[in-house]
Amino acid sequence: MMEIHSKNGLVFMVQVDHLTGECVGQAIDHLYGAGAANVQVVSAITKKNRPSYMFFIDCCPASGDAVEAAIASELTSGGWHRISTEHRYQYNDKLKRPVELQYQGESLSLTVEGKRFESGSLRPEHDSVMAMRAAVYEKWGRSVAYDAAYHIAFSVLRDEENSVYQI
Structure with missing residues (x-):
């Protein structure tokens, strides 16, 4: 039987409706440079019917502060969610x-x-x-x-x- 393994992780969820595509691409590079393990960007629509992006940023807890600083500086967001997670995986x-x-x-x-x-x-x-x-x-x-x-x-x-x- 396959064994499922666990480790602590962080996921940031950030809604961004004010950046151009070029800025989004640069921000993704910066987030990886800050220690993000994965950056997922999904198109979304805001409650005011504006086009936007939802960023889901996965990292280890040790990289959390650096990734958060990149969120503030590169995504220029005024607020986001920082969620402690249990990362599940198989060897x-x-x-x-x-x-x-x-x-x-x-x-x-x-x-x-x-x-x-x-x-x-x-x-x-x-x-x-x-x-x-x-x-x-x-x-x-x-x-x-x-x-x-x-x-x-x-x-x-x-x-x-x-x-x-x-x-």
Whole structure:
């Protein structure tokens, strides 16, 4: 049976209706720099029917004050919610598997990285999928859709042996 693990966390909830898209993007970078583990931004409508964003910012308690300072300075919000949480998660194993991609008789050897969770589910790492796409484009000038590269990476992690795929 899978074991669920816990650790203390913080979630900030901030409604912002006065920033442009460029400012929102810069604020997200600043929040990560202050120690946010995740920043989720959702489009919303205020009670006065104004377009706005809802920020959900997840961090460890040790980063709480720095993240809060970034909320005040970058989101220029007059108020927000700071919610103590219990972060629930499952352990995972980091995986690395070789893959050979072939196109028009040429080969490209790469390593796919991902995670296998206690539940048995698999997930390729985003950076690994992006690296595969970039390597294919660099070698053959051929674009590979993210979804296609993701499915190759997933298959490589699932099969647990050297894999060869045609591009």
